[in-house]
Amino acid sequence: MLDLRLTRAARPAVQLRRLLVAAASAGTGFLLLSCLGYALKRPEAAGSGALRLAWCVVPVAATVYLALAVARTDPGTRPRPGLSAIGLGPARLMAVSALVTALSTTLGSLVALSLFLHLRGDLTGLPFDGAAASFLAAGKSLPLAATLTLLAVVPVVATVAVALALRPRDPRPVTRPQRRYLPFVRQAGGPAMGGRTAGGPTAGGPAASGRTGEVEAAGGGGAAGEGTLAAAAPAGVIDPRFTSPSLTDKADDDKGPGDTPAGLPWAVALVAAGLTAQAYAGRTSPTPAFTFTTVPTGAGLFLLGWLLTAVGLVLAAPGLTHLCGRLLQCARPGALRLLAGRGLMAEATRIGRPLGILCAVTAAGYAVTTLYDSPGRPFGPLSALGALVVAGCAFATLLTVAVETRQGRAETTDALLRLGAPATVLRGAAALRAVALLAFFAPLTLAIAALAAFPLTR
Numbered sequence: 067m068l069d070l071r072l073t074r075a076a077r078p079a080v081q082l083r084r085l086l087v088a089a090a091s092a093g094t095g096f097l098l099l100s101c102l103g104y105a106l107k108r109p110e111a112a113g114s115g116a117l118r119l120a121w122c123v124v125p126v127a128a129t130v131y132l133a134l135a136v137a138r139t140d141p142g143t144r145p146r147p148g149l150s151a152i153g154l155g156p157a158r159l160m161a162v163s164a165l166v167t168a169l170s171t172t173l174g175s176l177v178a179l180s181l182f183l184h185l186r187g188d189l190t191g192l193p194f195d196g197a198a199a200s201f202l203a204a205g206k207s208l209p210l211a212a213t214l215t216l217l218a219v220v221p222v223v224a225t226v227a228v229a230l231a232l233r234p235r236d237p238r239p240v241t242r243p244q245r246r247y248l249p250f251v252r253q254a255g256g257p258a259m260g261g262r263t264a265g266g267p268t269a270g271g272p273a274a275s276g277r278t279g280e281v282e283a284a285g286g287g288g289a290a291g292e293g294t295l296a297a298a299a300p301a302g303v304i305d306p307r308f309t310s311p312s313l314t315d316k317a318d319d320d321k322g323p324g325d326t327p328a329g330l331p332w333a334v335a336l337v338a339a340g341l342t343a344q345a346y347a348g349r350t351s352p353t354p355a356f357t358f359t360t361v362p363t364g365a366g367l368f369l370l371g372w373l374l375t376a377v378g379l380v381l382a383a384p385g386l387t388h389l390c391g392r393l394l395q396c397a398r399p400g401a402l403r404l405l406a407g408r409g410l411m412a413e414a415t416r417i418g419r420p421l422g423i424l425c426a427v428t429a430a431g432y433a434v435t436t437l438y439d440s441p442g443r444p445f446g447p448l449s450a451l452g453a454l455v456v457a458g459c460a461f462a463t464l465l466t467v468a469v470e471t472r473q474g475r476a477e478t479t480d481a482l483l484r485l486g487a488p489a490t491v492l493r494g495a496a497a498l499r500a501v502a503l504l505a506f507f508a509p510l511t512l513a514i515a516a517l518a519a520f521p522l523t524r
Contacts, residue, residue: 083136084170090129091174091220093455098216099182106203128459133224135466137163156234164229171221330385333378340374344521376426383422388414390506406498413471420464425511427460432515
């Protein structure tokens with residue numbers, strides 16, 4: 067009951083984000099059911115039906131990513147002090163987030179099923195004069211098992227993804243094992259480890275040889291070693307010059323403003339490889355023409371190039387966002403530019419990933435528009451629905467991550483306000499960050515989109 071009250075008592079903005087997840091799930095579920103209708107209508111075209119179903123992986127992935135971003139920004143399921151005493155520990159809150167995601171996506175799947183049955187004429191007759199009967203297999207009975215399986219894809223995948231991403235973790239940093247080296251050389255103070263000490267033999271004596279220092283460093287603490295290295299080094303302590311520093315694994319989201327996100331050179335190489343593959347494949351036009359339902363043999367290199375370019379953009383976006391923050395602080399920055407630049411550098415990984423996905427979707431949309439810019443290949447309603455779902459999920463995910471970033475900076479913002487910083491400066495810094503990202507990524511995305519679509523126009 068308490069879980070239900072936490073879910074119902076959310077603010078309108080949280081409920082709106084959940085409705086966006088339900089709407090995306092409804093669109094994806096309708097696309098999956100349309101693939102089923104196409105297979106029922108044309109059982110002889112099994113390859114084309116399988117290709118349509120394979121294209122649905124893209125909207126499914128976009129919907130799951132949106133559901134994961136919405137679950138992370140849900141304030142009602144965030145761990146807070148005192149909740150563990152009433153049985154709402156991290157594991158219980160994770161279960162609540164997964165349950166809310168399952169309910170939202172299931173609601174969308176039910177809406178998709180209702181709309182699909184309505185357009186088929188199974189509820190109140192064929193609407194729109196039977197315009198949708200050609201691709202929804204009107205008049206044919208739907209297999210129950212296949213329908214339920216397709217409708218359960220988005221809820222199951224989204225719920226599992228949220229449960230895995232929000233599972234309880236140990237807050238302590240993971241420390242890698244240290245490699246210890248035995249000191250055989252001289253200390254920084256001058257005398258060797260087995261050198262002359264107060265009340266002990268000289269370094270050349272048999273009891274104070276380098277082997278004695280080895281025994282002392284290994285923690286042996288023998289009788290001869292205790293008398294020799296009592297003043298040089300405490301028992302069981304190794305010279306810090308010969309121990310590797312403590313290496314802790316730090317997540318990308320926890321990196322400070324000075325830490326540059328890794329992977330930018332590899333991302334640039336992937337983008338270059340993808341554009342090269344598309345340019346190489348564009349030397350000969352494939353036959354038959356490339357569409358979503360017919361992929362010719364020569365179009366495999368096109369798809370590989372698109373995939374490499376999209377992955378490269380997603381991987382390069384955090385590093386480019388960090389670079390954008392550095393550029394904002396160049397040439398004697400004032401308080402406004404310094405605050406905006408440091409904020410971009412600190413949130414480069416969190417903002418960069420969805421921003422890279424949005425850039426990849428924009429570039430792919432430009433290429434698809436170029437591909438279908440001909441009278442013989444019209445842009446059908448299902449293709450428009452798929453493009454709307456993917457683009458809407460990418461844009462909504464970016465806005466959701468921006469909200470998450472604002473929530474993460476709440477303590478810093480309150481501290482600046484207590485110190486007397488004007489609220490207009492904070493709003494100006496946020497606007498400057500948005501303008502800088504738009505000015506940096508918009509020309510880059512348009513250039514990559516034009517290069518990716520150039521082989522299709524030849």
